[in-house]
Amino acid sequence: MQTPLNEDSVENNKSMGGRDAHVIVVGNEKGGAGKSTIAVHLAVALMRMGQRVGAIDLDTRQRTFTRYMENRTVWAEAQSQSLLMPTLTQITAGQSRNLDQREEEETQNWQNALAMLNADCDFIIVDAPGSDTYLSRLAHGAADTILTPINDSFVDFDLLANTTKGGIAQARPSLYSEMVWEARKRKAVVSRKSIDWVVMRNRMSMLNARNKQRVGESLNILSNRLGFRQAPGFGERVIYRELFPNGLTLLDLTEKGSAIQFSMSHVAARQELRDLLIVLKLDALQGASFTF
Secondary structure (H helix, E strand, C coil): CCCECCCCCCCCHHHCCCCCCEEEEECCCCCCCCHHHHHHHHHHHHHHCCCCEEEEECCCCCCHHHHHHHHHHHHHHHCCCCCCCCEEEECCCCCCCCHHHHHHHHHHHHHHHHHHHHCCCCEEEEECCCCCCHHHHHHHHHCCEEEEEEECCHHHHHHCEECCCCCHHHCEECHHHHHHHHHHHHHHHHHCCCCEEEEEEEEECCCCCHHHHHHHHHHHHHHHHHCCEEEEEEECCCHHHHHHHHCCCHHHCCCCCCCCCCCHHHHHHHHHHHHHHHHHCCHHHCCCECCC
């Protein structure tokens, strides 16, 4: 059954001539939060809904998103299947030993990649590295939406705020939150556009434990203090780790050749992806129905 995103029907992004692609940066400054998995699933979900999607892998060392796509290509060729693939662009880090020259080089590389994808795409998904880099800051400053996944644990709260003194009630913004705040201010001044910051809980326990409730309550407080919206999280599922070697997503499990048996758990996981898209409130999807 198809699920409506919104009751109001709005003209599709493709028919609006001259509109720039919507840039979604999946970012934080902590490894292991599931950024690449989320970025890949977002890209495939948007393509399933008829959107043209480009992707930029900004992790110049790990390149998990790129390797995911390489695995996807190999699997599709081995199974003689045609899988949806985003237009992937890689950006290399600057090579100059001079900091100013290196940043100038990276700025040019970023602008070239963005311009190339913007010409043919409705959405550009940026998989940011789990560290503070100049390229990551450029991406955050160019974002229309910043999606920040955090593991469902107080250990990850330092990504958003420093709670050492005074706890959540007196939490101070972390270095990452301050970087997002500066990016939002700069974009508002330069282009008079806003950046929508969305934080999503990832790897959520299926048990309604006390810690899970406390994390939710604390995020509500931080949301008001730091100015982000919250998105429903993805549950802790082994399937996400099983999909990577073949480059598949939850939306590909019914493809011919997939050795993973589709289950009710996967149905629930697909609904979590739909719920995320609903909360992101992407203009191009308003009035559309889910096709997965």
